[in-house]
Amino acid sequence: MNLIHSVDRKFVAGTMIFLILAGALAYCAQNNPTTLVFPPFGHCYGMRKGSERHLWMFLGDRTRFKNPQGLAAVKLKQNDKQGKKDDDELTVYGVNSGRHQIIYNKSLLSLAAYGKKGNKKGRFMNPEGIAANADGDVLVADTGNHRIVHLINRDNELHHLKYIGEKGEASGQFQNPSQVALTDENFLYVTDTGNNRVQIFDIDGTHLRSYPDPNHNLGLSFDSPEGIAVTTEKARWSRFHSAFFCVTDSGRARIRKIDMQGKTLATVVPADLPFDTVDFAYLAIDYYENIWVTDIANHTVHKFDRNLDYLASYGEKGSDDFQFDEPRGISIWRKFGQVFIAEKKSAQYYWIGIDLLDMTHKIEKDTLTVSYKLTETGRVHAAVMQADRSILTLAKDQLQTSGYQRLTASIDSLSTGDYTIAIKAKPTYSSRKYFVKEAQIPIHISTEK
Template sequence: MRAKTIFWRIKKLGLTEAIAVATLASQVAMVGLFPTPGLAQTCSSRGTPTVPAPQVTYLRFLAVTATPQALATDASGRLFVADAKAGVVEVRDRYGRLETRWTGLQQPVAVAADDEGRVFVAETEPGAVRIFDLAGIRPVSYLGRGEGEFALPTAISVAPQAKLVFVADGGEHAVKVYSPTGGWIKTIGGPGTTAGRFFFPAGLAVNTRNELLVVDQGNARVQVFDFDGNFLRCFGRAGGMGTSRLLVRANGLVADTLDRVFLVDSFQDLVRVFDPAGPTLSTVGTFGEGPGQLFTPVGLALDPLNRLFVASPNTGKVEVFGLDSFQDPHVVAAQVSADPDTVPVSRRLLTVWLAITPLERDARDLDPATLRLSGTAPIVLNSKLEANAQGLWTLRVLVQFAPKPQDVVGSELRIPVSLEFRDGVPVEGMVILKQGPGGKQ
């Protein structure tokens, strides 16, 4: 019965059949077999923490591609979202706005970015990791020999300082190491339960100590290596036998600047936080579909502004949390009204006064820069915000524009409005205009 429940959760996630079968096999083995005493003691997460638990602030969710699975960020704060089922990687800016979508990929299950503009995408169907530039139009090259290099790639991590790329191969129960330009360097591990061996490695991360962390999913532990592949330590066990395991279906992980480890458990629907030495610090998220809740989470990423992104495929969202002292650039919602609010049906070029009121922050000191309507070219602004009757700060501007066919919804025009201030803060809203013969121009 347990195996059936696990299989249902995996299949609902929408992963490829190969990953579902491999993950199910590791889960059945893990649930049915107790670890050896030596393994439980070696990988204990008991002990005194050396760093504090993170202070976590829930921020918002991003509505992204239908089943977000793998996440990555780059040095500029871009967020990469891979959807294996849809064959898509979305690229979003630091504000969460969609920059581009790379389509036609063959089950992209992992993504990572380096500091030189390279993006690494693992695809299960061809068993390959392709290297893209940020344009994403075509791959620049491959890791290794290209298609067939991996039996089942599951995770990627980049060590920019060391110029190394690590790829977990769940089919071969190993981690393969490459140069950023694609040359194979070495292979770490192989199938097994002893130190340095793996049973379905499912997640990778590097920390500030030049250590490689590997989620050894089938053995319910995290193993730590130096970059030469030497085993250093492991953690993830409660320190006892049987039901004492902490991890049920561990997947993605990241390490922050304090080397705290944030690890997704897809079956427990949470992120578990570990001290660098292994003791448990806290958890992030709970099971559910509401704000800040997770439903079979898989991947996660940490950006340079100390924001934690967690992919929740069964809700189609990426949940966003702030850690400790964080910065949070994001799109500010606005209330937008028009005068007149009714326009002639026959008029193709419209002239209206817009009143745009940012709803989230004090905008008195913000300097408006550009305005866009319905995807038109940006309008350079010289206007300033003024206080309205409600004490809110509002921009009034006279605009002339031609509606697009996609703006027509029934008898209304619904015009997306995007305002950007000189400090880069984007404000977005929607103005709704009625269409009718009584419109004044």
């Protein structure tokens, strides 16, 4: 299946209403980090970052940002208009935990806030995680009330449907559930933080199993699990259709990739990253099964490949471009590669891009070897240049996966002189039409024996 799609302008405008993004034209310069890129002006009209001021413009005094947490982005079937000009519109739900509510876009031009503080219908107590599907189901980890709240979106209005679970230690009960994830088959994964486990339910709230499973003990155990993301063989937008889930635990200092039998496949701890400490908050998985995690302590977003090998970190503390202030909730619309990230007092919107890192070369005898790291699967063109002319092609529109890559070529046909190795990389998502990452390094070739 070919992922390559383009994003309709109105589609993007719909996704942006939730974020109330207002900013200047943001186009990716070549000297900027490009693991994530800003949508071009024509697709979001300069709106890619929202603040409390913008929230007030839509909802007035009814709310303000107070400890934002989870995000969920989905295309509702009720808003999917089929045809040659498909006006796809994302609905994006955000948990405004400190105000005990969910903020979401009802249409291209309106926002709504659902919920108040309490334990009755329509009320939450410091909710955190959220998940949603195309049928309008919305599942919220009502952390302080020790339950999952099942809402339904009908005609772009949220309504209470049911509760799942209550406070306790038995199967189907919770102690401060933190986050939720929903598969395409509508299996609900919940990090039951206080009970040190992950519980699985069907969409009706029937408990199916727990990890660790006492009947199939593979040595798995959790220490206050919080973040969770999942993908399965039946995921619609998945390149590999693998089945696994990822969890953060141990004081949000560890990430693990776990298969559906409960076997740990890979682990990340602070020593694996170029940071002394971490605070892994929320997880997301993209089309290529790369794993993303927000890090509140370092004001950044880390990206790992599908084997949980580190690729890159994007962002630093601040309020300017390429910066975050305590990023937390993250949601990726896999079809197009849109990324939504909640911050302490705002939210940001990106497209998945591609970066070229750690580019080096060596010449041994008559062989040139070029090495580099890609932060995303992409199409790569590489050549040896002289005076802006391509002298030797190393790769031509070659599809390469994220991680370290190496190109080799014989240079016995080249004469002594100064050359440039030029590499261009394009992502496969929507950003491919608007963004190319370019990198160059000078080399000297000597044919003297």
